[in-house]
Amino acid sequence: MQSWQIKALKLEVSALDALSDFIWQHALCxxxxxxxxxxxxxxxxxxxxxxxxxxxxPGTVYPAIVIRLPGPPPPQPEDFDPPPNFSAxxxxxxxxxx
Numbered sequence: 001m002q003s004w005q006i007k008a009l010k011l012e013v014s015a016l017d018a019l020s021d022f023i024w025q026h027a028l029c030x031x032x033x034x035x036x037x038x039x040x041x042x043x044x045x046x047x048x049x050x051x052x053x054x055x056x057x058p059g060t061v062y063p064a065i066v067i068r069l070p071g072p073p074p075p076q077p078e079d080f081d082p083p084p085n086f087s088a089x090x091x092x093x094x095x096x097x098x
Contacts, residue, residue, distance in 0.1 A: 023030050
């Protein structure tokens with residue numbers, strides 16, 4: 001290794017040690033800052049931050065929030081009249097063929 005590479009590695013190690021000490025002393029602030037950064041990053045990505053910028057195409061669909069307002073109640077369903085059960089045994093006593 002050359003001397004400038006050794007100096008660069010020593011400088012990198014000292015910077016990482018300083019960063020480690022800072023994080024150790026201010027852990028809660030670093031955690032809160034990291035969470036805030038991730039929330040902002042998530043909102044940016046979900047908001048379309050990674051999409052390419054093109055002219056608006058005619059078929060572009062944008063999401064919308066629909067709020068249903070209270071209105072008249074829906075009509076009551078009609079009474080269900082099931083068809084006769086043809087698989088049941090036939091009762092000959094009720095026959096009107098006399």
